Amino acid sequence: MDSKSSRKNISQAIIRRLPRYYRYLGELKAEGVERISSSELSSLMNVTASQIRQDLNNFGGFGQQGYGYNVEYLYDEIGKILGIDRPHKIVTVGAGNLGSALSGYQNFPRYGFNILAMFDNDEAKIGSTIHGIPVLPVSKLTSYIEENGIEIVILAIPKEEARQIIHTLEGTSIRGVWNFAHTDFEMSGGIVVENVHLSESLMRLSYEIANSERLD
């Protein structure tokens, strides 16, 4: 296994692809497949075999000539690289439609992404549970984070509110923010931000439609 420092130069493109490797290997594992060659994985994932070899070489390889990759081993190793070999404690700020849907999303717990609470200012929601998750007042957010060792905060609130709350979050011990607010920001203190701009994804689809032709 490479040390952290030797991984510093891994490109964003590879990091973007790693979860996809993880997903395909997870499916192969679930189907009972024990090993796979880079060319088989290549045709499955629609990526060239040489890219697969190059990508995985960044993390020490894992493959053996003439044998291919051990599916379970590679799955576990990529899980470690992605930091999902251990559970993550998460809270969601914003118990609206999107915040509630994300908090109850059934795919997350299987990867160890556990959403423990939602926070909202709406008196009608505070004290209730949504998808079994308690809704607490935003005034309790920082104390809840510290008392429960929360690592990730999901922001599912409008941009104006998000801009206010990030300053509060910078004073806590969280490690990352998954941001669905329609704004970009960076945070101090080494807190990592992953922005998900749903409207922009839909615009890219719109662009592709405008620049493609329907074939019948």
Add this chain to the structure above:
Amino acid sequence: MDSKSSRKNISQAIIRRLPRYYRYLGELKAEGVERISSSELSSLMNVTASQIRQDLNNFGGFGQQGYGYNVEYLYDEIGKILGIDRPHKIVTVGAGNLGSALSGYQNFPRYGFNILAMFDNDEAKIGSTIHGIPVLPVSKLTSYIEENGIEIVILAIPKEEARQIIHTLEGTSIRGVWNFAHTDFEMSGGIVVENVHLSESLMRLSYEIANSERLD
């Protein structure tokens, strides 16, 4: 304005950035800003001024030396490039938590993304409205698409169901699919697919956390 064919070689990286330009220009426009230099836009967007000039040159420029960019004009032109200068008719397959939240997402109509109906097999949901949007049986999906000129289908269903439904959709006149199912696919007939893998986005955040250090 460039013709379609001369835009063929625009990189995915630029296409990924265009909606972000559009968002920032929309905010400037809303604030009443009439013109902006590439260096001002650069510091606002945290992108180099030369990248901004290069990116926008792909579409014919729009800027004038010593004047900068006309905000409203550039906003409108990027809107045209993104194909959001006209409304899009959309339906959602899957009226679960995520499908409902996406269908009721308030940011979409302002860009002309209008979700007209949701489709589900759950008898308890069929005939109801969620966020004012009617829920119809999946058996009506293809006829509804043809009768209403639906252009985009949002898939918010599990991967097994998604794999089945894409074959049905290939026989319709839709132009694009916005896929939230936890699987990748391509479609025949020139139908464009934009995959949004939420779990993978959360894994990238987890990766960044595992490979960063909290600074206090």
